[in-house]
Amino acid sequence: MPESLSRVASAVLLALAALSAPPAHADDVTPVAVTVNARAALATVPATGIGANHAIWDANLGTDQTADLLKDAGVKLLRYPGGSYSDIYHWADHTAPGGYVAPGTDFDTFMRGVRRTGAQPMVTANYGTGSADEAAAWVRQANVVKGYGVKLWEIGNENYGNGHYGNGWEADDHADKSPAQYAREVVAYADAMKAVDPTIKIGAVLTTPANWPDGLVTAGDDGTWNKVVLSNAGSKIDFVILHWYPGALDRTGHVEDMIHLARRQIATYAGPGSERIGIAMTEFNTGSSSNGTNTQPGALAAADAYATLLAGGVFTVDWWNVHNGIGAVTQVEGHTDYGDFGLLSSAGCTSDGSVCEPPLNTPFAPYYALQMMSRFARPGDQFVRAGTDQPKVVAHAVRRPDGDLAVLLINTSSGTSYPVTIGYAGFSPASGAPALLTHTNGATSITSSTGGTATSQTLPPLSLTTVVLHPATAQTGLPGAPGQPVAANVTDKAATISWPAAAPGRRAIAKYEVHRQVGAVSEQLGETAGTSLTVGNLRPGTRYTVNVIARDAGGGVSWASPPLTFTTGTPASSSCTVRLTDQNDWGNGYVGAIDITNNGAPINGWTLNFSWPRTWQSLSGGWGAVWTQTGSDIKIVNDPANPSLPTGATATVGYVGNYTGPNVLPAVFTLNGTVCRTE
Incomplete structure (x- = not known):
């Protein structure tokens, strides 16, 4: 045959051989080095960390089966009444003009399900077609009349989608659809709602950094949506609301800067006391139907994103949605992906009836990702830094109050079982086979077992694995963790770090050490017998995250303090x-x-x-x-x-x-x- 055809034939044969080749076995693969640094502490796992959205168009919102499945997944926050429907929903008569309201989805039914799930509620007040008085009446009904104790209240949903920036999808009856008008209404809503119950928390909608329409400024505005809202309503805001649909499975590298920029905007524009303002990710989904919305790749991305967001201090991450419905049907990693953004099957079919989802409430793969997250990172645990030298393998870790350490390992490779070797800093694991939790491609449950060692595991392809480790020695009599550090006198090359003293344990505290996080390892910047240290030799314009640990007279070491992040400046004077x-x-x-x-x-x-x-x-x-x-x-x-x-x-x-x-x-x-x- 001609040479060109010969090359094509050879390429086809090679491709076929590759397709028929067995997955790479762990014995043939270079081990992945995993580093876990218990001295590099991040945020503490909040009680509301694992959340999900309920929608009033979902007829299964209030069923016991749904509530029990959510409880088994460890869901601790449920948001109502559902995305853009929030801005057309009127709670008193349970109507949403222009939309569909399913039977059995009223507020009392939602709250019954919340209680059965063992979760906290978050309610989105109607901004688009409602009023401050209507929202205040809802607070009265919920917390005064019914005694539900709903603490978290959002003012509207994605209100930047009201057409002010060219695209519009959010209902909004206000003639003025600017961020300034939204800010004025947030003030009015907050005043009216807190007059009924001063203990509630008010959330305001922000644009998510690097997601449309973040950064845009239109005619007549004094700045971006976030600048205007925070500048004009910051004193009334208790938390801000971000939504994130990354549209790809490899975007968790954006999270640290996303949260950093949001916090910087809050600090810059929200006025005195802005450090009280929390960040909630009240809608999240991988949003990647081509790569696996409800199959295993989406689940792995979900677990990675939840862990990264919670480690960064977000107090809730709420999956969109509990039930959502069938979308574009594809085959992903050997399984049917229904393009369904729900955690649970809605049992729907395509318009031509050719493909139907599994029976109602069958969990999809992301359900198991949330379940794994709730078992890996429990409220009160503290995230610590973890990293790997293989992009296909991701690691997260938490340290538990009882001294245990849990490590979540995510293998995103579809064809390779990776052996991993795990090294620890600031933690010495006990010998013996640790407890394991594992979820693999296509599995319909998380399996519990023991196996491997504290320093050696093998990760199946497309898998989530949690390794739970006990400390080698009892963690008693050690100093308590130092309090939240703060930075002052930050220049281009130095900063003064101060912190509340740690409680001594069995022995007196001899010194404190300040450690800088450098990836998954730590660099000691200095030590002192006091509770303040000026560190030097810093680089201009550089973001630093540090922790403080206490060391007692016998060498015993405390948990790390909460993290402090600060950024050095540039020279005060220069040529x-x-x-x-x-x-x-x-x-x-x-x-x-x-x-x-x-x-x-x-x-x-x-x-x-x-x-x-x-x-x-x-x-x-x-x-x-x-x-x-x-x-x-x-x-x-x-x-x-x-x-x-x-x-x-x-x-x-x-x-x-x-x-x-x-x-x-x-x-x-x-x-x-x-x-x-x-x-």
Whole structure:
């Protein structure tokens, strides 16, 4: 045959051979190194961490079977009345004009199911077609008349979707659909509702960083949705509401910056006392029907996202939805994916009746992800850093109040069983086979067993595995954990860290150690006998997360303190000053302007350097100088026709930047090798 056809035939044979080849066995695979660092503490697992959404169009919302399944999954928060329906729902007569209300879904029925599940309720008040008085009456009915004790109340759902930014899906009868009007109404709702029950918590809707319409500013607005809402209603807000449908299974790398940017906006705009404001992810779904919405890949992504969000301090992550309905049907990893965003089957069929879901309330794979999460990370446990050297294997860990450690291992490979070796810092595991919880591709339950060792396990393909470890020695008589650290006098190279003293154990506390988190390992920054330490040799414009541990006179070590995250600045004075402004943002790109001021001697020929903080950022083009990008590094060289920058002069250059994740702007710039002060 011709040579070209021969090459094609060879390629086909190779492809067929690959398809028929057995999955890689653990004996043939390089072991994955897993690191668990019990000294690098993150957030404590909240009582409301594992949540889900109920919708009034779901006829099974109030059934005992549904409630019992949710209880078995460990769901501890249920949100009502369901997404965009919240802005058309009127609780008093149980109607939603323009939408369908299923029988047996009224508020009292919802609350009965909440109690049977053993969860807390979250209620979304009708902002779009309701009023502050209607919401206050609901609070009265719920907490005064019925005594339900509903503490968490949202004001509307995705109200930025009311058409103000061009796209609209959320019902909104207000003539003014701006963030300023929403903020005014949040104040009115909060005042009316708290006049009935001052103990409730009010949540306001924000846009999720790097998700539409975050970053957009329309005519007449004083800033983005988040800036305007927080600036005008911050004093009335107890928590903010984010929704996240990443649309892919590999987006948990965005979470840390997503939460960081949200917290920074709260701190910048919400006014005094803003540290009280919590973050709730009241709608989450992987949103990836092509890669597995309700099959195992979606479940693995769900567990990873829940763990990452909760470790970052989000106080609830609420799956959309308990029941949702059949969508696009595909085959994923050997199983039928119904494109259903629910935890449980609705038993629906495609429009032509060719494919039907399994019987009603059959759990889908993400159900087992939530169940695994609730068994792995229990309320009161403290997340600690964990990491691996293999992208296909993800690790999370928690330390329990009784001294145990639990490690969640996620193998996202569809064809490889990975052996893992686990190393520990700040924890010594007992010998013997640890307890295991495992969920594999297509399994209809989580299996419990014992096997392997504390330092060696094998992970099946497409699996969730929780390893529960006891400490080698009894954890008694040790110091208590130091309190929440705070940072003061933060400069470009130093910061003073202070913390409440730890309670001594059997022996007196000899010293405190301050440890910086560097991935899954720790770097000790210093130690002191007191409760304050100034740390130096820090890098300008760098985000640091630190913990404090107490060590007693016999060498006994406490749990790590809660984490403290702070960001160093740039020099208070320098021979150059740089000001970067985001002049126009459209959700995945922006126009940036950089003003470069020479505070020193005249310059003839200049080069400005900076680096993108994240791999998902890039340069589309620049002007006013010669721009080049190498990897994540940007170099800006003066226009050859205008090389001089006299003392006191300012040169302005501009660029278009692209991003596909949270857009953390560059903070450190060097002019001819000198670190500039950044304004």
